[in-house]
Amino acid sequence: MIWDDALIAKYDLSGPRYTSYPTAPQFDVNIDKVALITNMMAPSRAPLSLYFHIPFCANLCYYCACNKIVTKQYDKGSDYVELLGEEMRLRSLMLDNRREVTQLHFGGGTPTFLNTQHFRILFAHLHDNFNLQQDGRQDFSIEIDPREIDEDKLAELVSLGINRISLGVQDFDPKVQQSIHRVQSYDLVKALVNNARELGIQSINFDLIYGLPFQSVSGFKKTLDDVIRLSPDRISLFNYAHLPNRFRSQKRLPEEHLPPAKEKLAILKMSINYLLDSGYEYIGMDHFAKPQDALTKARDAGLLHRNFQGYTTHSGTDLLAFGVSGISNINGVYMQNLLELNAYKESIENGQLAIAKGYISNNDDRIRHDVIMTLLSQFQLSFDFIEKKHKIKFVEYFSDELARLEPILADNMVQYFSSQGRNGIRVTERGRLLIRCVCMVFDKHLNSAIQYSKVI
Template sequence: MSIASMLFRPDLLAKYSANGPRYTSYPTALQFRDNFDPADYLRAAADPGASATDLSLYFHIPFCDTVCFYCGCNKVATKNRAHARPYLERLKREMALQAACFDTRRPVSQLHWGGGTPTFLSHDETAELMAATREHFTLLPDANAEYSIEVDPREASPETIAHLRKLGFNRLSLGVQDFDPVVQQAINRIQPLEMTASVMQAARDTGFHSIGVDLIYGLPHQTVESFSRTLDTMLALAPDRLSVFAYAHMPQLFKMQRQMDSATLPSPQVRLAILQRVVERLTGAGYVYIGMDHFALPTDELARAQAQRTLHRNFQGYSTRAECDLIGFGASSIGKVGDVYAQNIKDLPGYAAAIDAGKLAIARGVRLSADDRLRRDVITQLMCNLELRFDEFEAAYGIHFAETFEPELERLHGFEQDGLVSLAADKLEVRMAGRMLVRNIAMVFDRYLGQQTVERFSRTV
């Protein structure tokens, strides 16, 4: 029996399809409080016990030259490149404010620029921001760290890629979504194959460690046949990682999605058929199914981390750096320091006003309770390593797992009967058929979920 046939059970995918979190954090951002006290963040940052962990830095660059109609990111669409200068100046001031809160001898082993479109910045501006980062923080050598950037091939020439590598970036994440020209027209993202291919080749020529590509299924005019052609083209390009996301159509939250004709969206049945083809083609081509919508070559660090049970999740998705404290820079960015999550002001004027006043731009957040910490660990282990070893939690938290989670384990019997999990006295394992539904399995342990919140999340399948 092939991996694809074990992974893809249309009856179970239809049965369990629901709205649910992606668990880039637990509790999720819906539980962040507007009355959060930034002093909790400052205390966590100054905790002497944190000095044993590395730092991870995230920079949010919100600007885009054009807007993609499907996008739900926090972004500012503008063709005026001059908007980047004042934002860059404030990022540098924010770095100084944040650096004053931490022991900056702690090494940075992970850095990520996301957006928006980070390559909206000019070559000089990207060099300036990276130089400022090195002034304030201690970045580890190339071989010991992951320095990644999201790149729009429409905004990046081979010269841009060489420039980014020279600055220290060693991993690229490329947005593609679909190669079909009809789909590209419908989503307002015209991106010929040659653009993507030239960027990927430049990344290989300049020694990037890993190239990841994002695709989206469920977009207007997509069919099984058309997306199969996109998959075939992508496999010929051979990225190290692939993320194949399900499009979440929520025009009530994201106004630009109203620009697409909802009548052209594929039906739920076609979406499932596309997903099945994705699993068949990628696993058949030798990619390891990491979980949810992520695939990686066996040689990629992501696959190796899962095999070694060191895979983690943060606000950028799956991560190979498990124990880092994350500092977020820029409008809407989220940090995780110790047991505290803190999110910056989302709108640019509010963010600018806070930084100009010499204050951190934190707007909301949450300090985790003991129960939150336990459940975060449980959900993270499920999402990343696809198993729970009860003795590890009992040793770490001083609990008896079966008693503490008796209601949750009882609910999981239905998943067990459907062949999604295996339950034993000492552990829970996600079976191959359950990997595509790991969000549903993790949701069993989420004490915050209710009918009032689930509709704010995307579909699990």
């Protein structure tokens, strides 16, 4: 990857993160629910990927942009787990639930808000309703708040089948931690990492955020020193987007201490160089991984894919999401659950799916989905692949887009390639950081009224 200051300044744009295409703002609250469910029930033999949204958090992080409920009433977990069990039962009746569940992910909120008993009950519901893969190849992961877990809970999660964890680390500097209202010491994280390794967890991810109050190049470098000492298998380095009018808790951040845009860019540049020099490989967007990690191997083999959780080694799965705000995706048919807990509870208790909105992809969406997701995960696109899969002539179908790609080609962010009779485009090392700008050329739903995040 090549860092080019002039190019980054020129492409100072905002755009979607493309965890799906079309992206969530296209989902329609007035969708015909019968048509949506009928489409979701179309026969499929794809393996299943399950996502559970646990919305509760015991403490509020001021930078948060997630759908969460801040409460210290831990018993709320009991009721919620039963609702998830009922939702699983409803959903499992709508499809062939003998298909293997190869991927499972708990996100939030704070999934570890739930106690060990809650997790036992949740997994009992899972086994009652689905066929969980148990041959060691499964990818069962959970997001962990280091303040909300102990050795017993982690051991229980491992015994239930969890083999990957993702820790919300953000920054180790106590001053930064106090300003974002998330204080967790290096020693706490270190003990958790050691414990996870002793228990045989296969992959540990750290989430880091740059752009928070009091961060600087020298300060964040110290955090990276600590991170490298703990040697996580994967690192996600997210750009903090300050949108206090959209996310009220962000108003509590000391705005005057947010690093200016120039310092943020300098932190990102230093971090990328530091991680690459430390032996990590750039996977794509905000993600880095060790050379021996499954993500890196999948990238090298051209088998990397993208979904709502970021990059994944699992392709062609039908994604079922449970809990408030969860987004399901069955072959381009998207369904998002209600965001508000009481409304979700009422629907599920009445034996109905808690549908907030949805989207049924048309043929054009499916073609563009494959173009954008292939570019994002492989940094190149074979026209033949799209032509064979979708029975189109690429240069004719995308003649307008290829014309709009010309300035990007002129800036040497993308090049045409032709090898062994296959034609296509390849994202250059100069273009990798700006991959979202390349994808945006092929996005038919881009809407200037939507407040997207900065591409860098």
